[in-house]
Amino acid sequence: MSKGLPETRTDAAMSELVPxxxxxxxVPMKPxxxxxxxxxxxxxxTIIEQMRKKTMxxxxxxxxxxVGQSGLGKSTLVNTLFKSxxxxxxxxWNREEKIPKTVEIKAIGHVxxxxxVKMKLTVIDTPGFGDQINNENCWEPIEKYINEQYEKFLKxxxxxxxxxxxxxxxxxxxxYFISPTGHSLRPLDLEFMKHLSKVVNxxxxxxxxxxxxxxxxxxxxxxxxxxxxxxxxxxxxxxEFDEDLEDKTENDKIRExxxxxxxxxxxxxxxxxKRVLGRKTPWxxxxxxxxxxxxxxxxxxxxxxxxxxxxxxxxxxxxxxTYRAKRLNDNxxxxxxxxxxxxxxxxxx
Amino acid sequence: MAATDIARQVxxxxxxxxxxxxxxxxxxxxxxxxKSVSQGFCFNIxxVGETGLGKSTLMDTLFNTKFEGEPATHTQPGVQLRSNTYDLQESxxxxxxTIVSTVGFGDQINKEDSYKxxxxxLDAQFEAYLQEELKIRRVLHTYHDSRIHVxxYFIAPTGHSLKSLDLMxxxxxxxxxxxIPIIAKSDAISKSExxxxxxxxxxxxxxxxxxxxxxxxxDESVAEINGTMNAxxxxxxxxxxxxxxxxxxxxxxxxxxxGTVQVENEAHCDFVKLREMLLRVNMEDLREQTHSRHYELYxxxxxxxxxxxxxxxxxxxxxxxxxxxAKRNEFLGELQKKEEEMRQMFVQRVxxxxxxxxxxxxxxxxxxxxxxxxxxxxxxKLEDKKKSLDDEVNAFKQRKSAxxxxxxxxSQAGGSQTLKRDKEKKNFF
Numbered sequence: 058m059s060k061g062l063p064e065t066r067t068d069a070a071m072s073e074l075v076p077x078x079x080x081x082x083x084v085p086m087k088p089x090x091x092x093x094x095x096x097x098x099x100x101x102x103t104i105i106e107q108m109r110k111k112t113m114x115x116x117x118x119x120x121x122x123x124v125g126q127s128g129l130g131k132s133t134l135v136n137t138l139f140k141s142x143x144x145x146x147x148x149x150w151n152r153e154e155k156i157p158k159t160v161e162i163k164a165i166g167h168v169x170x171x172x173x174v175k176m177k178l179t180v181i182d183t184p185g186f187g188d189q190i191n192n193e194n195c196w197e198p199i200e201k202y203i204n205e206q207y208e209k210f211l212k213x214x215x216x217x218x219x220x221x222x223x224x225x226x227x228x229x230x231x232x233y234f235i236s237p238t239g240h241s242l243r244p245l246d247l248e249f250m251k252h253l254s255k256v257v258n259x260x261x262x263x264x265x266x267x268x269x270x271x272x273x274x275x276x277x278x279x280x281x282x283x284x285x286x287x288x289x290x291x292x293x294x295x296x297e298f299d300e301d302l303e304d305k306t307e308n309d310k311i312r313e314x315x316x317x318x319x320x321x322x323x324x325x326x327x328x329x330x331k332r333v334l335g336r337k338t339p340w341x342x343x344x345x346x347x348x349x350x351x352x353x354x355x356x357x358x359x360x361x362x363x364x365x366x367x368x369x370x371x372x373x374x375x376x377x378x379t380y381r382a383k384r385l386n387d388n389x390x391x392x393x394x395x396x397x398x399x400x401x402x403x404x405x406x
Numbered sequence: 407m408a409a410t411d412i413a414r415q416v417x418x419x420x421x422x423x424x425x426x427x428x429x430x431x432x433x434x435x436x437x438x439x440x441k442s443v444s445q446g447f448c449f450n451i452x453x454v455g456e457t458g459l460g461k462s463t464l465m466d467t468l469f470n471t472k473f474e475g476e477p478a479t480h481t482q483p484g485v486q487l488r489s490n491t492y493d494l495q496e497s498x499x500x501x502x503x504t505i506v507s508t509v510g511f512g513d514q515i516n517k518e519d520s521y522k523x524x525x526x527x528l529d530a531q532f533e534a535y536l537q538e539e540l541k542i543r544r545v546l547h548t549y550h551d552s553r554i555h556v557x558x559y560f561i562a563p564t565g566h567s568l569k570s571l572d573l574m575x576x577x578x579x580x581x582x583x584x585x586i587p588i589i590a591k592s593d594a595i596s597k598s599e600x601x602x603x604x605x606x607x608x609x610x611x612x613x614x615x616x617x618x619x620x621x622x623x624x625d626e627s628v629a630e631i632n633g634t635m636n637a638x639x640x641x642x643x644x645x646x647x648x649x650x651x652x653x654x655x656x657x658x659x660x661x662x663x664x665g666t667v668q669v670e671n672e673a674h675c676d677f678v679k680l681r682e683m684l685l686r687v688n689m690e691d692l693r694e695q696t697h698s699r700h701y702e703l704y705x706x707x708x709x710x711x712x713x714x715x716x717x718x719x720x721x722x723x724x725x726x727x728x729x730x731x732a733k734r735n736e737f738l739g740e741l742q743k744k745e746e747e748m749r750q751m752f753v754q755r756v757x758x759x760x761x762x763x764x765x766x767x768x769x770x771x772x773x774x775x776x777x778x779x780x781x782x783x784x785x786x787k788l789e790d791k792k793k794s795l796d797d798e799v800n801a802f803k804q805r806k807s808a809x810x811x812x813x814x815x816x817s818q819a820g821g822s823q824t825l826k827r828d829k830e831k832k833n834f835f
Contacts, residue, residue, distance in 0.1 A: 098470075099470050099685060100496075100685045101501045103686045103687070104690055105439050107688075107691070109436075109439050114625065117431075117434055119431075140426045140428075141424065167421060167423045169422070169423050170422070171425060171429055174432045174434055219702060362430040365434055366434060366438045366441055374547045382542045
């Protein structure tokens with residue numbers, strides 16, 4: 058599998074060459090666009106409102122996957138992120154309940170609404186990951202699941218009579234939980250991220266970060282980042298998809314502070330007269346949303362408030378397209394109407 | 407329509423969860439919008455109408471700017487399409503506007519084929535998009551969408567009814583593009599005539615089954631205004647790029663000796679309504695209809711034409727792989743067949759040529775034989791003649807020798823004979 062993905066996104070720049078439509082129309086399109094000065098208000102910017110109204114009506118899908126060994130606080134974190142009980146915690150561990158022999162994939166969907174925006178959130182849990190004695194290839198079921206979702210979408214897209222809105226079950230974001238050992242990444246972590254960073258957006262997080270002091274945290278983070286770089290693992294936001302300078306500077310800042318060291322909690326406590334989510338310990342209350350205590354707020358803002366749409370777009374425009382290209386290439390190419398093959402049109406009856 | 411999508415998915419086993427606090431994904435529409443703004447929007451308008459109805463002027467008026475281009479003459483041999491792309495910027499929104507105009511529409515004597523270049527152009531844009539979508543390596547999100555989103559059909563202000571050319575063209579175009587009919591140069595018609603004209607036009611369109619674009623009324627916020635506007639179709643517009651001072655404001659208007667027609671005055675013409683509907687309220691809906699209705703229809707027809715099916719005769723859905731495998735095998739089979747055919751043809755040709763050559767050879771042989779025979783005959787004849795001549799010569803010689811002999815004998819005997827005769831004669835006396 059080649060690392061180079063099809064094309065970096067380019068802006069619809071002012072004077073870009075309009076591709077020639079085939080077959081030739083009656084009059085060829087002029088390639089250069091002209092900049093014009095306006096003498097009054099036209100109303101083009103109302104398209105923003107129109108677009109916003111339309112998207113609010115259609116609603117959004119978001120599919121997030123959490124991967125990590127059991128006991129790292131995955132379900133708690135997801136519940137904290139979305140401020141509701143989206144995941145049921147595997148809190149009670151009977152001896153009768155066996156550890157799953159292989160990695161299971163459990164997808165649970167909920168509809169949440171806020172401010173008139175309806176979102177169908179699907180949390181995909183992977184119990185059993187990294188829990189066996191021999192963990193070889195335990196990322197395979199996960200990779201298979203992700204590819205299955207791409208396949209489903211591809212099938213729908215290729216249909217002749219297509220649905221107006223194809224249901225999107227593709228995994229938009231994968232939160233990978235790193236154990237807070239304080240040393241470095243485990244081989245399992247590296248293997249997983251190496252295999253999956255090419256098919257899905259991976260956001261590594263350091264789980265249960267309240268076990269590390271500030272210095273340990275920053276050292277650990279640096280080491281993790283270096284290791285990932287050495288192994289050529291690109292986590293989201295990937296450097297190669299930065300569109301312009303603005304994006305690059307913004308994403309650089311985020312990349313510098315990743316992986317986020319998070320603490321999750323769904324219990325509320327009273328601190329300084331306010332009710333906050335936190336963890337109560339004999340030596341104090343760890344406030345989840347306090348930036349001095351942990352980086353949960355950064356993660357939440359990053360994933361939900363600023364980059365949610367971008368996660369979906371990268372999944373759709375890049376990961377899905379890569380899958381599609383590979384799939385169609387393996388199949389012997391498209392039917393003869395494609396311009397990449399011989400381009401013969403003689404299958405017209 | 408789409409709000410029920412979520413509801414349907416809810417029905418599929420999801421429950422609605424209450425949120426215990428502010429999560430923050432209500433900024434999602436803003437994120438989406440910001441992305442789109444940075445990419446820029448594109449909008450493609452096509453103006454169809456006879457020469458001289460004011461298409462270019464209306465575009466200039468609509469977008470408040472002077473697009474370049476010269477007016478067309480009436481002497482075009484056929485209908486052509488002229489397309490220009492412009493980049494407009496307003497506040498921080500960039501719009502890539504493409505205006506396609508028909509040149510020479512309605513000028514020919516025989517107008518039967520006038521609609522064809524337009525339909526071909528529309529199909530070509532759909533085809534280009536379909537090709538891009540079917541590519542293996544595609545870049546749809548940066549693809550410059552050239553599909554026509556709206557077609558403004560300019561109706562000549564006769565005041566009576568639609569021309570048959572208009573009806574025919576609109577009928578051909580209504581399944582391929584959103585049509586908004588406009589009455590051009592409507593300052594030529596008086597108010598009362600205008601209402602009658604509009605009623606006549608709409609009834610003619612309905613009775614001929616022409617589907618013009620209806621402004622959507624399913625969203626509460628715009629349902630009301632769209633509903634009222636639907637009743638005002640076709641819009642009667644006046645375009646002007648000249649600005650005149652009226653009162654104490656500069657307005658776009660047309661000045662006549664009997665008064666001034668103000669373009670932006672709703673009592674004078676429907677220009678404001680058109681701008682409102684086209685740009686400020688329904689631009690996004692026009693784009694969506696083009697993609698989800700007209701383009702999907704084209705795609706469906708095109709793929710079915712190419713022999714794709716969603717289900718096989720037993721109505722079991724084909725898997726992607728099967729379809730492509732089948733198609734590929736079919737294609738290879740066809741190639742093989744063609745190759746066979748060509749080979750057969752080649753062999754046939756060779757055979758034919760060989761036969762021809764053989765024929766020629768035979769003929770030559772025959773000729774040669776004939777000639778030879780002739781030659782032989784001649785020779786024989788000559789020999790016969792020679793023989794006979796020889797015979798004659800011999801006979802002559804013989805006779806000559808015999809005659810000589812006789813002569814020589816005769817001269818002897820003749821002498822004696824003559825003596826004898828003389829004696830006999832003498833004896834008689």
